[in-house]
Amino acid sequence: MRENQPAQQRKSKKILIQEIEGREDDSSKETEAQQTSRPVQPSEKPVGGEESSATPAERGNMGNAQKKPQGRGDGGPHSESNNSHHHGGHWRGKGGSADKYKVAQESKEKVANGSSKRGSTASAPGDQSSGGNGTPSGATVNLDAPCGALPPHLSRLKNEGNLLFKNGQFADALEKYSQAIQGYTDAGLESPDDLGVLYSNRAACYLKDGNSQDCIQDCTRALELQPFSLKPLLRRAMAYESLERYRKAYVDYKTVLQIDISVQAAHDSVNRITRLLIEQDGTEWREKLPEIPLVPLAAQQHRREQPPSAEVLQARAQKAARDAERRAEVHFTAAKQEGNEFVKKGQYQEALGKYTECLKLKPEECAIYTNRALCYLKLDRFTEARQDCDSALQLEPTNKKAFYRRALANKGLKDYLACSSDLQEVLQQDPNVQEAEKELEEVTVLLRQSLANNSPAKPRKTVxxxxxxxxxxxxxxxxxxxxxxxxxxxxxxxxxxxxxxxxxxxxxxxxxxxxxxxxxxxxxxxxxxxxxxxxxxxxxxxxxxxxxxxxxxxxxxxxxxxxxxxxxxxxxxxxxxxxxxxxxxxxxxxxxxxxxxxxxxxxxxxxxxxxxxxxx
Known part of the structure; x- marks a missing residue:
């Protein structure tokens, strides 16, 4: 349900954001730690939720699991025209009354307000700023725990929404957040931080359900109340990307990185969208971007964190090198196998391209040179075939296959003396190579004919x-x-x-x-x-x-x-x-x-x- 705020409340207000130790009031602390982060693909509709705001590495895990989208996010049951009915029971789906929910001990402890510390992996949506007592082991979840400055009945609605969200009942959670927002408006409260959290939580529900348009609207309202809040920015960026509004998504992702440079999902998305914008707008793509806001130093979380140690940086570099080596090895093996398959089918031009791709990854691989030389021979490109055989012999001076294929290349170039020399080398290494023996007999005849044609009219005298x-x-x-x-x-x-x-x-x-x-x-x-x-x-x-x-x-x-x-x-x-x-x-x-x-x-x-x- 959309809230109808008084005119004085709907006006944008500039709020001075100050960091308060221990205040992690976005309900986002509880849902995403248990979900696997992955980059959003351009063809997918990303969905949202709340992530743990623990360590910098954990804050980088902002990606969310995919849920089937509804069109491009601008329709469905959560559209603007249906917002006024959110509290009327239309979202009832996967669960009944929130008062009767029982959860396992681990979930109970994470839902309790104030129970998780910075660096924990809390996963149920809940206001972590209230400082309430943790839930005892084996006890029922305390849905009446206070949430910031919200009155008890609104705190209960928010806690119920958090629990429903954690259990994957996003439609029911959305209804609870909508009721809490409407109740906040009706009560005429003045707590922009708490209202911003409610909008951010409801945006996560919209994103989970593929309703990107309403997600964007709620994230925008949350950012008006809490400028440069990390999670609404990231969710809005994901929603923009799902709607293929890449320029606005790029701006939001870049703003996220100004706030916290350790958000890996934002790095991946920026790289992906950059390629898309270059394809879409060409070299002038930066000139068509909206202005990227400058984040104040007070809101830049990474500036308040200690830089990684030399050991951490070294470990990261070693891991990146190992990952790159593994990727190159996989790419090389796949390209070589494809090249071999093309050769079996007689598609030598295609195989040549695959072998060339392999040599870019491993220029010291002798077998690839001999394989590519075969392709050149089949395509009557004898000069290139001889060059590849020369390269193979530099790596392996006794490579029998390289000598034989260079002999064929020399034969194609009518250099019968060189061809004969290479064939003799092959037979010296292995006298049982019948192909080389037959080629040598044929080349000997051609060599004699060539010498006879090139001999002078008067035979020379020897003394x-x-x-x-x-x-x-x-x-x-x-x-x-x-x-x-x-x-x-x-x-x-x-x-x-x-x-x-x-x-x-x-x-x-x-x-x-x-x-x-x-x-x-x-x-x-x-x-x-x-x-x-x-x-x-x-x-x-x-x-x-x-x-x-x-x-x-x-x-x-x-x-x-x-x-x-x-x-x-x-x-x-x-x-x-x-x-x-x-x-x-x-x-x-x-x-x-x-x-x-x-x-x-x-x-x-x-x-x-x-x-x-x-x-x-």
Whole structure:
């Protein structure tokens, strides 16, 4: 029932709110401690009740259980047109007379006025400011306990409403609060705090019943009587949100946080509504908000509380980190499983997106790179497939699946030498991989055809070379550009990767570092990575380092520096670098030490040091 206040009472009055120790007079102290707080979803109609105003953490638990809404909260039996009948019995539903209620011992103790202290978990709606005696164990609830400045008959109505609310009989509780409000008006009382509590309690009943419109009206009246009262503000915000009036809900939630920053439900709601307002109003959403009132310091509860200790802050940070890790793990597992399902169905584009999502969460997961490489192969995106296999091999240098799929990517890119090298690596690890064996046979044929098409019209001549006691002058190049030896020949002017590889292999097999140095001297440094990409391994790198150090450095240090500036850009070089033996690393370190000590050359010691960081 709506009260008809005299004109002088309906006028808004400015009330000075002062904090009084021990006064927790909102009936909200009793209902919400036993309910689970959860954020209000935009599609749901939140319902209200009274929460415990105990510790800051407990005050943050302001969310309420859901009750089936009635439309958008602007209709139903609690609408404005029906308010005058609230006291006439139309709300009788779940219980009979409140005089006959009996409750368990725990409930009785919580209902008794003044029995709960700050920090308790009282849950039945009742005025905790009256200071009445607690109910003895096993006794009947004292429904006649005094409530603030209310006369006995109004105190009884309020206590009955509190008990009905606690028992979930929200319609009957609403009727009791309405009778108390009407009785307050008829008696001409002057106790704004008590009247504000009654309006706030009745608003909680409306919110529980999904009647958001009437909840807003009662909360507004309560706030006129008790400005910046926390619970009416929060209930009104929830009612606004249920009606999708997001701007007003945002303002009320932000006001709640000014009063008590520990209300987690308000934080969650602000974050949720912010996203909705950005979608609704775009980047200028803040300009369309109503003005957010400035809460006076006297009403800001969190300013009167002690800040959390370092241990509490550390525990919170650790918990947040664990929660974030768990969420990321769940997200990763779900995305990986979805990607695998897409692969089974042949939906490789969709699977690719899921694997990419996984790598954002765990960029060091080798299996995801090989899985995504498979998707790239199926989509004929060979370059991306090879890059993913390279990444997988950096994480696991012996990953057989990565070698095999990189071989397929190289085949698609018509790099048959690299493809053959990767397939041989697969068969070396597992000779029983029949797919790799078949691919190698096919690629060998393609490689021969490619070499035949790229060979010069006139076949090159090979001249044997001899190695005599490391004396480079004893091995003299022939007039056709070849070096002679006892039974091997080295082409010092290779025109393609195959010729270079054959010459380098001949020099390495005979241990002729001088021939290798001359081969490098006749090779453009920018061509070296391309020539080495098909046969790069640790022994080859070590042999090149030895040749550069012992034979080429003294003659042309600039050329050595340029070769080293390009060598590290060769394919798979980073993988090979991890597999170098101890002696090969020693040769590399010595080369850079000698190069840094060289006084002539178009580079500085600092340049050499920066280059060495890419190798050592």
């Amino acid at each position: 044997p070379i001899t190695e005599v006691d490391d004396d480079a002058d004893s091995v003299v190049p022939n007039s056709d550009g070849n070096r002679r030896g006892d039974d091997v020949s080295i082409n010092l002017r290779p025109t393609n990767a195959y010729d270079f590889g054959q010459s380098l292999s001949a020099a390495r097999c005979s241990g002729n570092a001088a021939a290798c140095a001359e081969l490098l001297a006749s090779t453009a440094p920018e061509s070296l990575p391309r020539f080495l990409s098909t046969q790069l391994d640790g022994q080859t790198v070590g042999f090149i380092m030895q040749a550069l150090d012992s034979h080429l450095l003294e003659k042309d240090p600039d050329l050595v520096y340029r070769h080293l500036s390009h060598l590290h850009t060769a394919d798979r070089f980073s993988v090979v670098l991890m597999l170098l033996e101890k002696d090969e690393r020693r040769h590399m370190t010595q080369l850079f030490e000698h190069l840094a000590a060289t006084e002539r050359g178009g580079f500085t010691r600092h340049d050499v040091q920066n280059l060495a960081n890419k190798y050592i």
